[in-house]
Amino acid sequence: MTSIGFFEASIAFFCFLIFYCCRNNKPFGRCPWNWPVLGMLPGVVMRLHRAYDSIVEVFENSNLTFQFKGPWFTGIDILGTVDPANINYMMSSNFSNYYKGPEFHEIFESFGDGIINTDYELWRQWRKASQSIFHQQSYQTFSTTITKKEKMVVELQDVFLRFMFDTTFMLITGSDLGSVSIELPEVEFATAFDDVGEAIFYRHITPRFLWKLQKWIGIGAEKKMMKADATLTRVCNKHISATREEVRSQRNTHNSNGEDHEVLLTSFIKLDTTKYDLLNPGDNKFLQDFTVNFMAAGRDSTAVALTWFFWNLSENPNVLTKIHQEINSTNLPRTGSDHQDTLLYLNKLVYLHAVLSESMRLYPPIPFERKSPIKPDVLPSGHKVESNINIMISIYAMGRMKAVWGEDARDFKPERWITETGGLRHEPAYKFLSFNAGPRSCIGKNLAINLMKTVIVEILQNYEIKVVNGQKIEAELGLILRMKHGLQVTINKKCSSLV
Ligand code: HEM
Structure with a gap:
């Protein structure tokens, strides 16, 4: 989900701020907030430099939900909410009335009819098929090899993005794209x-007739998107044909570690179509949609989560000490041990899990979620919603609400995730929304957590990582919570015999 919903998120955010301005006449009291024609947009654009902080303030001062109108004639009526009751209602108890909708599908054209870009029965069949394949235990762990020179400065976010790109592609096809090799x-x-993400962003900020015209003529971002789509089709087709050939010749398609299970593409090629009449593994476009959607879902989110995790560790050295203690006091699984052993080991790392959860609570990799009601409805907060209006949930603001997390909501405190008996505290998904909630929650959650734990243990055991001083750390406004300027770190190998 490289830049899914980026501009919707931005528009929602603009409007939230302006609405706040209108209601309270602060903190932007001197600036006119409601302009003729342009409505609230100009005032918000002027305050973009502290976008995330401002949106947290807006929700904190508005009883968790508010409604507003966007600029004239744009038809942007947006309801913003971080109220767990509303979220539980839309994501779970009245899920059937809240969808992504046709506008989303058109803008995210490159995602075809894949799981991220569909609703109703087609989505249901994708979901069922993906779950039955994905939830096999062997897909829930990864082994990683991270090899670096003795000492070097790297941009950690870029390295994690490349690493996750290769890792996700390996999970899907068994092939290594090699983007994380030393020459980067x-x-x-x-x-x-990246080009598709850019063009999707452009579609959000350009009137529909204009981007349609540009597409028809073949210019600008639309031209870039067409080229990028052609690359996606060509690369996917190459791997799909090779995998089909392997399946045909009865060779078993293993994952990159040579382990004894099929890669995801093989499982989808062999899908039992008697169970899923809308899914068509005989068609290359179906398998391309699968590949593109899963690549988009798995890549940036995990990479960004790891980046914020390491930054939080650098800010909280006592937490790093405790993680080291936990790793040192937990017996590592033997080399070559099976998935069960690896899972048992990872499950014992309770404190590490707590730190990861705390990091994703304050820095959720996907900071916004969007929903639309199919039929008019009334939310538990009492707000009326018309069909097809945009409802925005700020996952970022939600993690910082005192009403949801208590007075210390903005503090980094992994201990809040630990129970009195030392276990991991469960928080409902409609409160800790980083992996979404209800029937459309993240399919890759367990995989992502296990993968992150594995990567973190490997790095902490073998390297000392220090964040380079004097960097500006800020979140980029968008659907993915990337660090705007990346994260420069020095990496020191602890003991050369370990790698
Ligand atoms: C820290 C890492 C991750 C986070 C925070 C995360 C979070 C999310 C969120 C918030 C959604 C809902 C998005 C939406 O409504 O459009 C989602 C959906 C999804 N995620 Fe993840 N994700 C992560 C990693 C992964 C990985 C590694 C995979 C698999 C390779 C994956 C597969 C999916 C899929 C297939 C969906 C679509 C589910 C559906 O619409 O039914 N995710 N994820």
Whole structure:
């Protein structure tokens, strides 16, 4: 989900701020907030430099939900909410009335009819098929090899993005795209994803008739998108044909570690179509949609979560000490041990899990979620919603609400995730929304957590990581919570015999 919903999120945010201005006449009291024609937009654009902080203030001062109108004639009526009762209602108890909708599908054209970009029965079949394949235990762990020189300065976010790109592609096809190799090469498939993200962003800020015209003529971002789509199709088709050939010749398609299970693409090629009449593994476009959607879902979110995690560790050295203590006092599984042993080991790392959860509570990799009601409805907070209006949930603000998390909501406190008996505290998904809630919650959650734990243990055992002083750390406004300027770190190998 490289830049899914970026501009919707931005528009929602603009409007939230302006609405706040209108209600309270602070903190932007001197600035006119409601302009003729442009409505509230100009005032918000002027305050973009502290976007995330401002949106937290807006929700904190508005009883968790508010409604507003956007600029004239744009038809942007947005309801913002971080109220757990509303979220539980839309995501779970009245899920059938809240969908992504046709506008989302059109803008995210490159995602085709994949799981992220569909609703209703087609989504249901994707979900069922993906779950039955994905929830096999062997897909829930990864082994990683991270090799670096003795000492070097790296931009950690870029390295994690490349690492996750390769890792997700390996999980899907069994092939290594090699984007994380030491020269950090440009990989055309990764660039195509970035270009698609850019064009999707452009579609959000351009009137529909204009981007349609540009597409028809073949200019600008639309031209870039067409080229990128062609690359996605070509690269996917190459791997799909090779995997089909392997399945046909009865060779078992293993994952990159040579382990004894199929890669996801093989499982989808062999899908039992008697159970899923809308899914068509005989069609290459179906398998391309699968590949593109899963790449988009798994790549940036995990990479960004790891980046914020390491930054939080650098800010909280006592937490790092405790993680080291936990790792040192927990027996590592033997080399070559099976998935069960690895899972048991990872499950014992309770404090590490707590730190990861705390990091994702304050820095959720996907900071916004969007929903639309199919039929008019009334939310538990009492707000009336018309069909097809945009409802925005700020996952970022939600993690910082005192009404939801208590007075210390903005403090980094992994201990809040630990029970009195030392276990991991469960928080309902409609409160800790980083992996979404209800029937559309993240399919890759367990995999992502296990993968992150594995990567973190490997790094902490073998390297000392220090954040370079004097950097500006800020979140980029968008659907993915990337660090705007990346994260420069020095990496020191602890003991060369370990890698
Ligand atoms: C820290 C890492 C991750 C986070 C925070 C995360 C979070 C999320 C969120 C918030 C959604 C809902 C998005 C939406 O409504 O459009 C989602 C959906 C999804 N995620 Fe993840 N995700 C992560 C990693 C992964 C990985 C590694 C995979 C698999 C390779 C994955 C697969 C999916 C899929 C397939 C969906 C679509 C589910 C559906 O619409 O039914 N995710 N994820």
